[in-house]
Amino acid sequence: MSLDPILFMGGSGAIGHQTARALRAAYPDVPLLIGGRDLAKAQRTAEEIGGAQGVVIDSRAQDLGLGERQVSAVVIFYMDHALAGLRYAQKCRVPHLSISSGVFEIAPEIATYMHTPQASPIVLGYEWMAGATTVATLRIARAFSRVQDISLHALVDEQDTGGPTVATDFEHLNKMLPAALTRRDGVYVWREGEDARVSFHAVDGTPIQASGFSSIDVVGLGAATGAPNVQFNMATGVSSTRRQGRPKSTEIIIELSGEDLVGKPLRTRHAVVHPAGAAPLTGLSVAMTLERLLGLDGQPPTPPGLYFPYQLLDADAYLARLEKEGGELRKL
Structure with a gap:
């Protein structure tokens, strides 16, 4: 065409x-x-x-x-x-x-x-990542009849800077949004201070300290799934691949809990991984x-x-x- x-x-x-x-x-x-x-x-x-x-x-x-x-x-x-x-x-x-x-x-x-x-x-x-997280999360959610909790954790390798424009944009976001938009018990709230600090495990199992981040993923997934609890957290550090002596990568941990298609409790944990980084x-x-x-x-x-x-x-x-x-x- x-x-x-x-x-x-x-x-x-x-x-x-x-x-x-x-x-x-x-x-x-x-x-x-x-x-x-x-x-x-x-x-x-x-x-x-x-x-x-x-x-x-x-x-x-x-x-x-x-x-x-x-x-x-x-x-x-x-x-x-x-x-x-x-x-x-x-x-x-x-x-x-x-x-x-x-x-x-x-x-x-x-x-x-x-x-x-x-x-x-x-x-x-x-x-x-312009949809990488939400698309994968909704694909995983097909296994659920009801999604109760969605926790998203992004690990950005400290070597994966993305250039000066990305750095400027994130500086602006962090300045304007010190609190993290979160869905909790069906209500949208803003996490800040200690409430915004969390820990999650990277792909290789390493504990990672992270902070809440106001990603629009929270409201999109809340609307799409009806999940009453949705949070997004972000950390900058060493990616799992680099800890193994390989080049940097980007990874997104996706944790869902709720009920499966026959009503039984279901909890899943996945990761979206790209070996070349965020860009x-x-x-x-x-x-x-x-x-x-x-x-x-x-x-x-x-x-x-x-x-x-x-x-x-x-x-x-x-x-x-x-x-x-x-x-x-x-x-x-």
């Missing part, structure tokens, strides 16, 4: 590269625009990726400085506080996917969507979300609406692609 270029705003970073790589693996001819404030950097990135063009983004202009150039989708890899990319996507009536905002920053995007809900499909891609896992999620938005997978393109990534991603197809990349959903 003929496709206008997909605009990557802030696409010069690691996640932009990995998203392009994942897209190209399945659809080699998809054209890309790598947008940024520095034209030379955007052009260098475009040359490295291939089949791409670097462009300067002017967030103050209604057309982002792109003039009459047509795009098929807009992807934001940084916190777009001005919502320039969202307004542009709605103006062009193309899909919009943003992955960096915090749960406390979704009100402007929702308000913009509500004003013209028929314009575009808008994806709130702020789930951990490739996030890139895979973004690429597959774009595939579904644009209908590259052979199905009709996604209609206008407001979506979480897990509502668009097919769990079985996602896990198959993850395995092809060397990652896995591992039962512990």
